[in-house]
Amino acid sequence: MLSLLNRRWTIKNTSDLPLKHKVFANRGITEKEEARFLRPQFFQHCHNPRLLKDLEKAAQRIVQAIQHKEQITIFGDYDVDGITSTAILLKTLHHLKAQVNYLIPHREQDGYGLKNYLIDQLKSNGTQLLITVDSGITANAEVDYANTLGLTTIITDHHEPPTQLPPAYAIVNPKQPGCAYPFKELSGAGVALKLAQLLLEDFFEGTDVQNIFEGLLEMAMLGTIADCVPLVDENRIICQYGLGLIAQTKSVGLQSLLKISGLKEKTTLSAGDIGFVLAPRLNAAGRMRDAYTSLELLLNPSAEETNALAQLLNQFNQERQVLTQKVLEEAEKLLDTKQKILLVYSPAWPLGVLGLVASKLVEKYNRPAIVLTNKDGKTVASSCRSPDYFDLIGTLRQLESLFVHVGGHKKAAAFTLPLKNLNLFTSQLYQLTEQLLDHQDLTPTLEIESLIQPSEITYATLELLKQLEPHGVGNKKPLFLLEQAIVQESKTIGNYQQHLKLKLTKDNTAWEAIGFNLGYLHEQVANLNSLDLAFSLEENEWNGSKKLQLKLADLRISAS
The missing domain is CATH 3.10.310.30 (Diaminopimelate Epimerase; Chain A, domain 1)
Incomplete structure (x- = not known):
């Protein structure tokens, strides 16, 4: 039976194990892996950067360029992953006293990746060492052209490699053939972070690596979450550490962005705060104008200037929302x-x-x-x-x-x-x-962790689930199935009555549930005696009062 949102529900774990064991088993977390998953230590649990093919070769060439005062250019990309990758290497190379500048292509005018005319510009500006971030793995002809001009190219990327790799001096990409790095799903910012880590640890004696590295971790976290790579293994560790730092960030630009986004007063931030609040604003510059506005915000030490840049990004994001809706409506008709x-x-x-x-x-x-x-x-x-x-x-x-x-x-x-x-x-x-796709069932599906009993909907369960954060691709926020909940009240709320608010009971226990943008289901739900709910568990705070709330993902009519 399909749900009220016309989706088929699949339950990942139907065993009789306790809820914790089911949730952990769904994620492949064994007793041996539990400590690493829940309480990872960055330098202990992250993989050795040297396992990345060509990383040491790339780092040694960069050090050589610094020693000989060669002009280095970082070639980035216009999305958050590309912008933060650029910022990571810029900050690192500035600490290393390198002569370094950067170039980010314009989405509309240049498109993605290296172009021969951009390489000509770099050559005329004196570039000797070109480092790509979050791009370059498919730029065979462009790297070949750069070689003919006497430029040395280092590619750092995380996209799928083609059959034939570009003729670069060094290629750092965990997905390339022959790379022994055990985790293949780093973001572009994650790859840049590993290069920065090796440079700071091995080639910059006397530096307080940890203080510098904390700022880089914030950048890598932003790129990792925004690029929707799986939040497992090393990506999870990067994000856990980055999220722990960003609410008290020392970055003037991020402080301005947190303020304009309404997140300044939060003591802790979630992956959702990054993915749905901060990242869209950082992405909006590259979508609506050019990405330099976002990069400047991340690099600028002036609060007055970053406040103005944050306001500009907020404006771009509002424009982006209106334009996206307009194009979506047109696309649906076609x-x-x-x-x-x-x-x-x-x-x-x-x-x-x-x-x-x-x-x-x-x-x-x-x-x-x-x-x-x-x-x-x-x-x-x-x-x-x-x-x-x-x-x-x-x-x-x-x-x-x-x-x-x-x-x-x-x-x-x-x-x-x-x-x-x-x-x-x-x-x-x-x-x-x-x-x-001849035999593929195209019916939309909703993946649910397991059945949940009323006695398990508790603050203890909520605290357990918080340990699974940050959530994202590969580690989605757990959804549970509560069957045959009795509908006591149904109403719509919100400025446009667009949200659904329910009061529900089962086994002498009562809850409130909220379904964002599900207000159109109100009349149908109000006439039902009982419902099956697919929901995530959260805490709702209102007027100083806190209580558990069921956040609805979907509903279906209970079987009689």
Whole structure:
């Protein structure tokens, strides 16, 4: 039976184990692993940076450049992962007294990654050592061109490598063939952090590495959460430490951003605060203007200037929200929902919000989504997103001959292709995905940890669940199933009555539940005697009073 939101529920653990054991088992946490998962020590539990292929080679070349006063340029990217990766290496190299500058491409004007004309600019500005962050792994022709100009290139990246790697001096990417690093899912900022760690520990004697490193951990945490890499293993450790630092951050720019975002008074921040509040503001600069506004905020020591920059980012984010909704509504009208992959195109759409629209389409339809726009009259640019079950980059690379450029991950990718190839690409993509997804059930699903009994909905359970934070991809916030809860009251709340508020009972225990943006279900729910609830457990504080609250993810009619 489908839920009221037309989703199929799957329960991960139906055993009779205690709730804690079920939740831990769902995450593969054994008794041996429990201490590392719950109480990790950064330098003890993170992997040795030297296991990253070419990392020592890259670090030694950077030190050589510093000693010979060579001009170093960091080439970044315009999303939060790229911006924070740039900031990590800039801060590190400034501490090392390097001659270093940076370049971040413009999303609309330059597009993603290295371009020959940008390399020409770097050469004319005196660059001798070029270091890419969060990009470069597919820039074979561009690195070859840089070599002909006498530039040395070091690539640091985390995207999926192509079959043939670029001819760079060193490539630092845990996913490349022959790399012994045991954790493959670092963000771009995570890779930059490992390079910074090695430089600070081995090549900068006498420095208080820990104080410097704390600021870099904040940056790596921001990039890791914003890029939606799995929050497991080393990513979890980076985020736990970074989240522990950021509420009391020494960064003037982050203090300004916390203030404008309404998070300044919070004593602790969650991954949700980063992913849904801070990261969208940092991302908005690259989406609506250029990413330098965000990078300057992270680097600038002047509170007066960072306050102004934070206000600007807040304005960009508001503009981004309006534009995203407009494009989403237009895209929905163009969808061919008979296809197993969603593809929509309009030459009028701005490139900066395509990824957001694609993500929303995936969330609603549980299908891969590609949103396209016309970049320059001759070239189509895209942003692509996918559910867990579909390998997006693997599929696109089967059509690689049609593209100018393609790159990304299993769940997120981007490409450009000549406008003249669009119709051929569309027909071939539909044929390919029809074969690949022939037996795939496209019904949206909701993954639930386990059944929960009324006696288990307690503050003790809430404290247990808090130990699992930070939540994100690979470690989602636990959802539980409470069956046959009696509906005592249903009403709508909010400025536009858009939220659903319920009073529920079962086994002589009462709770309140909140369903954000589920107000449209009120009349249907009010006429039901009992409901099955999929919810997360949280604490609600109002007028100084605290109590447990069920945050609804979905509802279904109880079986009779």
